[in-house]
Amino acid sequence: MEVPILKQGDFLIATVQAALTDADLLHFRTALIQQxxxxxxxxxxxxxxxxxxxxxxxxRTLRDIAEMIRLRGAExxxxxxxxxxxxxxxxxxxxxxxxxxxxxxxxxxxxxxLKSTSGA
Amino acid sequence: xxxxxxxxxxxxxxxxxDQDIVTARQKGRxxxxxLGFSSADAILIATAISELARxxxxxxxxxxxxxxxxxxxARTGIQLVARDSGPGIPDVNLALRDGFSTxxxxxxxxxxxxxxxxxxxxxxxxxxxxxxxxxKWKL
Numbered sequence: 001m002e003v004p005i006l007k008q009g010d011f012l013i014a015t016v017q018a019a020l021t022d023a024d025l026l027h028f029r030t031a032l033i034q035q036x037x038x039x040x041x042x043x044x045x046x047x048x049x050x051x052x053x054x055x056x057x058x059x060r061t062l063r064d065i066a067e068m069i070r071l072r073g074a075e076x077x078x079x080x081x082x083x084x085x086x087x088x089x090x091x092x093x094x095x096x097x098x099x100x101x102x103x104x105x106x107x108x109x110x111x112x113x114l115k116s117t118s119g120a
Numbered sequence: 121x122x123x124x125x126x127x128x129x130x131x132x133x134x135x136x137x138d139q140d141i142v143t144a145r146q147k148g149r150x151x152x153x154x155l156g157f158s159s160a161d162a163i164l165i166a167t168a169i170s171e172l173a174r175x176x177x178x179x180x181x182x183x184x185x186x187x188x189x190x191x192x193x194a195r196t197g198i199q200l201v202a203r204d205s206g207p208g209i210p211d212v213n214l215a216l217r218d219g220f221s222t223x224x225x226x227x228x229x230x231x232x233x234x235x236x237x238x239x240x241x242x243x244x245x246x247x248x249x250x251x252x253x254x255x256k257w258k259l
Contacts, residue, residue, distance in 0.1 A: 019146060022138035052163060053145050055170040056229050084160040088167040092232035093218075 003028045005035050010042040011112055013105070016051050025061045033068050042074050043112035047105055049080030059094040066099040075100065075115065079108040131187040133173075135204075141173040144185045148200065151187055155196055157258050165198055165256055168236040171229045172202035172252055180206020180249065190255065197257040200237070205249035212242050 001018045012035055020028065036044060046062065048054075066076040077100045081089075089096075102108040131151065133144040145166040152162035169185060176183035183204025190199045209215045218231040230252070234240040237254040244250040 019142045021142050052149065053166045053170050055167055055174060056232075057174060082163075084163040087160055088163050088236065091164065091235045092167060092171065092229070093235070094232075 003031070005032060007035070007039050007041075008109075010040075011109070012036060012039060012041045012044045013047065014044065015047040015049075018050070019052070020058070022057055025058060029061055029065050029068075032065060033072070036069055036072055036074055043115070044069055044074060044076045045105060045108040045112070046076060046078045047080050047108075048078060048085075049082070049104070051080075051085060052082070054081070054085050054089050054094065056092070056094060059089065059096060063096060063099060066096075075112065077102050077108040077111055079104050129187075129189040133185045133187070134182070135173045135176045135185055135202075136182045138177060141170055141177060144173045144187075145169040148185075148187050148198070151189070152198055152256075155189060155198065155258060157198070157256075161256065161259070164236045165200070168233045168254055168256075169200055169202075171233045172200065172254070175229070175250075175252075176202060176204045176206070180204030183249075192257075195257050197238075197255050200254045200256075201251065202254075203249065203251040208246040208248055208250055209242070209244040210246055212244050216242060 001020060001024050003014050003016050005012055005014045014032055032044065062078060069076045078096065079102045081101065100111065102111050131147055133140060133147055135144060148169040149162045149166035152165045173185055183202065183206065186201040188199045190197045215230050216234065230242060233254065237256045239255040241253045
């Protein structure tokens with residue numbers, strides 16, 4: 001299952017719409033980094049609203065994605081983690097440290113928009 | 121395995137690939153919803169299945185996950201059994217110790233899975249394989 005990646009100005013928006021296998025996640029990682037390079041993106045939003053299970057592999061892959069994008073000079077915001085998923089992640093001991101999170105797509109875009117206009 | 125009187129609806133999911141991990145957790149989640157578990161608990165169950173199935177693929181390559189509906193007195197629950205004939209765990213107590221695993225790439229994540237469920241057992245023999253039994257009861 002491919003994750004659609006949309007370009008919106010300086011930003012990319014990736015929306016996870018279905019259960020992803022490990023192979024899907026790795027494919028998504030590669031596709032997203034390639035798009036960040038191709039579009040010279042300054043920010044990336046990964047929308048996980050539809051994701052129902054975040055296990056150790058998914059969490060590690062998302063951390064890796066955010067770090068790769070950071071090294072590239074852009075910022076990743078993960079949005080839409082459902083409360084039940086957040087609860088399961090904490091119980092399992094999974095952390096998304098050093099990755100910015102926001103409530104939803106609007107909040108994520110606001111975060112990136114504010115950053116880009118403040119001209120940091 | 122104390123006092124579990126009735127076992128029904130056994131669902132067997134062979135685990136051979138990352139696709140099977142997704143299949144197993146989806147089946148577990150829908151069984152949980154069917155039995156009336158809250159959506160939060162259904163996600164805990166699905167997450168536990170995902171981790172246990174992942175251990176099978178990573179360490180043993182193949183195995184199976186069995187999902188069963190269990191009853192004890194008036195309570196209903198789900199039993200997850202993840203078993204393989206892989207290399208086994210040399211020191212189960214160490215593997216169950218927090219900090220040995222969790223979010224890093226190494227380790228089995230068993231302490232985390234244990235926190236997701238109500239009852240947890242891990243039986244392993246080097247060279248013969250590993251069986252993890254986890255149970256979650258409906259509130």
